[in-house]
Amino acid sequence: MNRIIAIDPEAVHRYIPKMARTWPVEDQPVFLIKALKAKEAAKIQDGLADIVPEGNNKDLSTMRIYSGSSILNALVAGLSGWENFKLSNGEDAPWRDNNGTPRAENFDYIPSDIRKELAEQITEGTFLTEQDEKNSE
Numbered sequence: 001m002n003r004i005i006a007i008d009p010e011a012v013h014r015y016i017p018k019m020a021r022t023w024p025v026e027d028q029p030v031f032l033i034k035a036l037k038a039k040e041a042a043k044i045q046d047g048l049a050d051i052v053p054e055g056n057n058k059d060l061s062t063m064r065i066y067s068g069s070s071i072l073n074a075l076v077a078g079l080s081g082w083e084n085f086k087l088s089n090g091e092d093a094p095w096r097d098n099n100g101t102p103r104a105e106n107f108d109y110i111p112s113d114i115r116k117e118l119a120e121q122i123t124e125g126t127f128l129t130e131q132d133e134k135n136s137e
Helices: 038-045 068-078 112-124 130-135
Strands: 013-015 030-033 048-051 063-066 079-083
Touching: 030 112, 038 068, 038 112, 068 079, 068 112
Parallel strands: none
Antiparallel strands: 013 030, 030 079, 048 063
Protein backbone atom coordinates (compact mmCIF):
# COMPACT_ATOMS: atom_id res chain seq x y z
CA MET A 1 0.00 0.00 0.00
CA ASN A 2 1.25 3.46 -0.87
CA ARG A 3 0.66 6.29 1.53
CA ILE A 4 2.01 9.55 2.81
CA ILE A 5 2.61 9.48 6.53
CA ALA A 6 1.60 12.54 8.53
CA ILE A 7 4.28 14.31 10.56
CA ASP A 8 3.70 14.81 14.27
CA PRO A 9 5.59 18.06 15.00
CA GLU A 10 5.44 17.34 18.72
CA ALA A 11 7.03 13.87 18.47
CA VAL A 12 10.62 13.69 19.70
CA HIS A 13 13.01 11.45 17.77
CA ARG A 14 16.31 10.01 18.94
CA TYR A 15 19.13 10.82 16.52
CA ILE A 16 22.67 9.42 16.60
CA PRO A 17 25.17 11.35 14.45
CA LYS A 18 26.44 9.38 11.46
CA MET A 19 30.04 9.31 12.71
CA ALA A 20 28.96 7.70 16.03
CA ARG A 21 26.69 4.97 14.66
CA THR A 22 29.45 2.34 14.57
CA TRP A 23 30.64 3.10 18.11
CA PRO A 24 29.63 0.92 21.06
CA VAL A 25 26.11 1.85 22.20
CA GLU A 26 27.37 3.11 25.55
CA ASP A 27 29.55 5.69 23.73
CA GLN A 28 26.91 6.96 21.27
CA PRO A 29 25.53 10.42 21.96
CA VAL A 30 21.81 10.74 21.27
CA PHE A 31 20.28 14.05 20.24
CA LEU A 32 16.55 14.54 20.78
CA ILE A 33 15.08 16.28 17.76
CA LYS A 34 11.66 17.01 16.33
CA ALA A 35 10.27 18.06 12.98
CA LEU A 36 9.71 21.72 12.29
CA LYS A 37 6.25 23.15 12.05
CA ALA A 38 5.46 24.53 8.59
CA LYS A 39 5.92 28.17 9.59
CA GLU A 40 9.27 27.45 11.29
CA ALA A 41 10.46 25.47 8.27
CA ALA A 42 9.53 28.25 5.84
CA LYS A 43 11.36 30.85 7.89
CA ILE A 44 14.50 28.72 8.09
CA GLN A 45 14.36 27.59 4.47
CA ASP A 46 14.36 31.23 3.36
CA GLY A 47 18.02 31.22 4.46
CA LEU A 48 18.99 27.98 2.70
CA ALA A 49 19.93 26.95 -0.81
CA ASP A 50 19.70 23.41 -2.09
CA ILE A 51 20.48 21.64 -5.36
CA VAL A 52 19.54 17.98 -5.39
CA PRO A 53 20.74 15.58 -8.11
CA GLU A 54 18.24 13.84 -10.38
CA GLY A 55 17.90 10.18 -9.35
CA ASN A 56 21.21 8.34 -9.44
CA ASN A 57 22.94 10.77 -11.80
CA LYS A 58 26.40 11.11 -10.27
CA ASP A 59 27.34 13.87 -12.70
CA LEU A 60 25.18 16.28 -10.72
CA SER A 61 26.32 17.23 -7.27
CA THR A 62 24.36 18.29 -4.22
CA MET A 63 24.95 21.81 -3.02
CA ARG A 64 23.68 22.95 0.35
CA ILE A 65 24.29 26.40 1.74
CA TYR A 66 23.37 26.84 5.37
CA SER A 67 23.99 30.20 6.90
CA GLY A 68 25.13 30.11 10.50
CA SER A 69 21.90 31.71 11.68
CA SER A 70 19.81 29.17 9.74
CA ILE A 71 21.64 26.34 11.50
CA LEU A 72 21.09 27.92 14.91
CA ASN A 73 17.44 28.67 14.13
CA ALA A 74 16.90 25.03 13.15
CA LEU A 75 18.52 23.89 16.40
CA VAL A 76 16.44 26.28 18.50
CA ALA A 77 13.24 25.04 16.85
CA GLY A 78 14.06 21.35 16.62
CA LEU A 79 16.59 20.27 19.26
CA SER A 80 14.98 19.39 22.58
CA GLY A 81 17.84 17.75 24.47
CA TRP A 82 20.48 15.05 24.43
CA GLU A 83 21.50 11.87 26.17
CA ASN A 84 24.95 10.44 26.72
CA PHE A 85 26.59 13.60 25.39
CA LYS A 86 29.77 14.03 27.41
CA LEU A 87 32.20 16.81 28.25
CA SER A 88 35.94 16.12 27.91
CA ASN A 89 36.09 15.23 31.63
CA GLY A 90 33.49 12.47 31.13
CA GLU A 91 30.62 14.33 32.81
CA ASP A 92 27.30 14.78 31.04
CA ALA A 93 27.08 18.01 29.06
CA PRO A 94 24.40 20.10 30.78
CA TRP A 95 21.20 20.86 28.89
CA ARG A 96 19.54 24.15 29.74
CA ASP A 97 16.29 25.61 28.48
CA ASN A 98 13.86 28.38 29.24
CA ASN A 99 10.32 26.98 29.28
CA GLY A 100 11.20 24.38 26.65
CA THR A 101 13.29 26.68 24.43
CA PRO A 102 16.96 25.66 24.38
CA ARG A 103 19.39 28.22 25.68
CA ALA A 104 22.05 29.45 23.26
CA GLU A 105 24.97 28.10 25.31
CA ASN A 106 23.79 24.54 24.58
CA PHE A 107 24.89 24.91 20.98
CA ASP A 108 28.43 25.84 22.00
CA TYR A 109 28.91 22.26 23.23
CA ILE A 110 28.11 20.73 19.84
CA PRO A 111 30.93 20.49 17.26
CA SER A 112 30.14 22.51 14.12
CA ASP A 113 29.93 19.48 11.80
CA ILE A 114 27.39 17.87 14.14
CA ARG A 115 25.43 21.15 14.39
CA LYS A 116 25.16 21.13 10.60
CA GLU A 117 24.11 17.48 10.51
CA LEU A 118 21.46 18.03 13.17
CA ALA A 119 20.14 21.15 11.42
CA GLU A 120 19.89 19.24 8.14
CA GLN A 121 18.03 16.39 9.81
CA ILE A 122 15.67 18.81 11.55
CA THR A 123 14.93 20.86 8.43
CA GLU A 124 14.41 17.81 6.23
CA GLY A 125 12.23 16.16 8.87
CA THR A 126 12.97 12.63 7.65
CA PHE A 127 12.75 10.63 10.83
CA LEU A 128 11.50 7.27 9.56
CA THR A 129 14.07 4.51 9.54
CA GLU A 130 14.11 2.02 6.66
CA GLN A 131 12.32 -0.46 8.92
CA ASP A 132 9.64 2.11 9.81
CA GLU A 133 9.09 2.76 6.10
CA LYS A 134 8.76 -0.97 5.37
CA ASN A 135 6.30 -1.39 8.24
CA SER A 136 4.12 1.41 6.88
CA GLU A 137 3.65 -0.32 3.51
